[in-house]
Amino acid sequence: MNSQMHTGLGPGVAELKAQLHRFIIDELEDEADNLLDGPRQALVRFVAAKVADYTRRSQFAVSRYEADRLTEELVDELVGFGPLEILLRDRTVTEILVNGPQRIFVERNGVLHHSDLRFMDDHHLLRVIQRILAPLGRRLDESSPMVDARMPDGSRVNAIIPPVALDGPCLSVRKFSRDMLKSTDMLASRSLDQAILDFFQLMVKKRCNVLVSGGTGTGKTTLLNMLSQMISPRERIVTIEDTAELQLKHDHVVRLETRPPNADGHGEVTARELVRNALRMRPDRIVLGEIRGIEVLDVLTAMNTGHDGSMTTVHANNAQDALLRLETLVGLSGIQVHDRTLRQTICSAIDVVVQLTRTSDGRRCVAEVLEVVSLRDSQYVTNTLFRLEQGIHGGFVREALNPAGEKLRPDTSQPGMPRR
Ligand SMILES: Nc1ncnc2c1ncn2[C@@H]1O[C@H](COP(=O)(O)OP(=O)(O)OP(=O)(O)O)[C@@H](O)[C@H]1O
Ligand SMILES: [Mg+2]
Numbered sequence: 504m505n506s507q508m509h510t511g512l513g514p515g516v517a518e519l520k521a522q523l524h525r526f527i528i529d530e531l532e533d534e535a536d537n538l539l540d541g542p543r544q545a546l547v548r549f550v551a552a553k554v555a556d557y558t559r560r561s562q563f564a565v566s567r568y569e570a571d572r573l574t575e576e577l578v579d580e581l582v583g584f585g586p587l588e589i590l591l592r593d594r595t596v597t598e599i600l601v602n603g604p605q606r607i608f609v610e611r612n613g614v615l616h617h618s619d620l621r622f623m624d625d626h627h628l629l630r631v632i633q634r635i636l637a638p639l640g641r642r643l644d645e646s647s648p649m650v651d652a653r654m655p656d657g658s659r660v661n662a663i664i665p666p667v668a669l670d671g672p673c674l675s676v677r678k679f680s681r682d683m684l685k686s687t688d689m690l691a692s693r694s695l696d697q698a699i700l701d702f703f704q705l706m707v708k709k710r711c712n713v714l715v716s717g718g719t720g721t722g723k724t725t726l727l728n729m730l731s732q733m734i735s736p737r738e739r740i741v742t743i744e745d746t747a748e749l750q751l752k753h754d755h756v757v758r759l760e761t762r763p764p765n766a767d768g769h770g771e772v773t774a775r776e777l778v779r780n781a782l783r784m785r786p787d788r789i790v791l792g793e794i795r796g797i798e799v800l801d802v803l804t805a806m807n808t809g810h811d812g813s814m815t816t817v818h819a820n821n822a823q824d825a826l827l828r829l830e831t832l833v834g835l836s837g838i839q840v841h842d843r844t845l846r847q848t849i850c851s852a853i854d855v856v857v858q859l860t861r862t863s864d865g866r867r868c869v870a871e872v873l874e875v876v877s878l879r880d881s882q883y884v885t886n887t888l889f890r891l892e893q894g895i896h897g898g899f900v901r902e903a904l905n906p907a908g909e910k911l912r913p914d915t916s917q918p919g920m921p922r923r
Contacts, residue, residue: 519563520573521623527553527577539582546582550574585631586620587676591658597678598720603671604628613692613865625671632662632674642766651763653746654679683728683750694722695869696899699889702872706855707733709911710788710812716825717859722867723816724748724792726859730814731790738812741781743774744792757784774798778805791815797836799829806852822858822873826883829853843881850878854911860891869899876907 530553531538538546551574558565565573579588590596590609598610604622608615622628636643639652649663657679664672689695695703706713707730715730717723728749734740739755747760759781764771774791775798781789782805789805791798793816806813817832819825829849833840840848853875860870874886887902 515563516565516569516573519558519561519565520576522561523554523557523573523577524580524623526557527581531581543578543582547574547578550577550581580627584635585627586622587631587674590618590620591676591678597680599674599676599678601628601672601674603668603673613867615865625665628672628674629664632664632672635660635674636662647766651746657748659746659748679748684722684725685732686729689726689729692866694867698901699869699872699899702888703730703857704733706730706911707812708735711854711911712806712811712852713814714825714829714853714856715814715816715859716819716822716828716856717816717870718818718820718861721859721861723859725867726857726869727790727792727814727816734788734812738787739785740788740790741784741786742790742792743777743781745774745795746792748792749790751790757781757786775801778802781805782810786810787812789813793817794829794832796832797838799832800836800838800840803829803848803852807848819858822856822871822887823883823885825856825858826853826875843878846878846881846883850875850883855888862891874903874906874911 527550531549534549538549551570554570554574554577557563558570579585584591586607587599587601590599590607595611596609597613598615600608600610600615601622602608604624604627607618607620607622609618610616622631632643635654636650636652639654641650641652643650643662643664645664645666648665648667650661652660654660654676659677659679661675662672684692686700690697690700713730715723715726728751731740731742731749731751734753736753737755738753739757740751740753741757741759742749742751743759743761745761747758749758759777761774761777762770762772774795778789778791778798778801787810789802789810790813791802794802795818802813802815817825817828819828826849830842830845833845856871856873856875857869858871858873859867861867868891869889870891871887872889874888876884876886878884886907888906889899889901892898892900
C-alpha cells in the first residue's frame, strides 16, 4: 500500500491509515455483506472499534480527533467515494479533476489548486469511479473506456481509463451548483459590466438569436442560463442538452436530454432528433445547450423559421471562429451545402455572438459581443459592439455606437434601455 496516500492528517497517521485499511478489509470478511449494505452507523461502530483495537495493539498514539477522522475516512473508502467524498460534500468546490491516483486538482472560486488528497493506487481510483457509475447504469471497461454521466445531484461526470488514458484512470466532476451564477454575481466578479448587461436584456427582449462561444469551462452554460432567465415568463421554452444543466425558473419549460446508446449500442436519442421534435412542440424559443455536430443545420433552420430568440453555445476561441465552427460542423455532417448558401443561412440565423474567455488571473469574462450584420462578397459583415480591453485593469470597451441590425435598435419607449 502506498505510504504517500495521505489524507490531510499527519504523514504518520496516513501510514497508519494504510495499515488499518488492510486490517479492516481482513476483519470484515465474514460480516462484509451485512456491514457494507447495512446502515452506515453500524459500519462506523465496527470501524471505530477496529481503529481503537489496532492503535492500542500497535501502540500508535492517536488523538481522539484523529481516531474519529480516521474512522470517517475509512468508512467513506469502504462504502463511499473515498477521498472524493469530502470534496463532493464541500460546497466551495466547483470542480474536481483527478489525473490518476496521485494527482487531484480542485477548483474553488475559479482557481485550480493541487489537493493533498490521494487515492492509494489505480485500483482504488477505479473502484471509486465504478461506484459512482454503477447506480447510473453506465459501463466503463477496457472495451468502452470513457463515459459521460450525470450524478443524482446533477453533477456532471466524465471518466476515462487505460488503455486510452495512459497514466491511469482520470475523472472530471463538474459539480452541480444549486444556484447558477446570476447577473449580479457576474457584475460583482467583473465578468461583464452594466452596459453589456443592459445590451443582453435588450438582445433577449428583441428576440435575437444568440450564439455563446468560448473554450472549455469558460462559462458558456452559465451565461446561457443567465440569458435564458431574461426571457419573459409567458414564453414557452424547450431546452435540449446532453446533460441537463440549465436551471430555468419559467413555468413553461420543457427540458429534453439526449441519451447515449446503451451497452448493446441501441436506444440512442441524438440532439438532432430532439431539435426536430422540439419544433413540433410549439416552442416560442429553443435553447440548445451546445452545438456539437449534425444538429447544426436543424438549429440554424429553426432560427430562420420562426423561432427567433433561440440560443445556443459553441466551442470556439473567438467570435469570428464561432461562425466558421458552424460551417465546419455542417461540413462534417456530410450534408452538401454550397458555401455561399451556408454563409447566408448562418448570417440570417445568428444575430449576436457572445465570446467568453478566461483571463490569465482565472477570471471568466465576456471577451467580445459581435453583431452579425450581413454577407458581402460571401464574407460576414460584423460589428463588434463590446470587447474586453487588454491590460491590467481589463475593462470593457464599447466599440460600435450604432448596431446595424434592425432588431438591435433600442426600444426608446422602454425606460432603462440603453441609448446607443
Ligand atoms: N462568470 C463567471 N464567474 C465565475 N465563475 C463562473 C462564471 N461563469 C461560470 N463560472 C463557473 O465556471 C465553471 C464552468 O462553467 P460552465 O459550465 O458554464 O462552463 P462551460 O463553458 O459551459 O463549460 P464546458 O465547456 O465544460 O461545457 C462552473 O463551475 C461555473 O460556476
Ligand atoms: Mg457547458
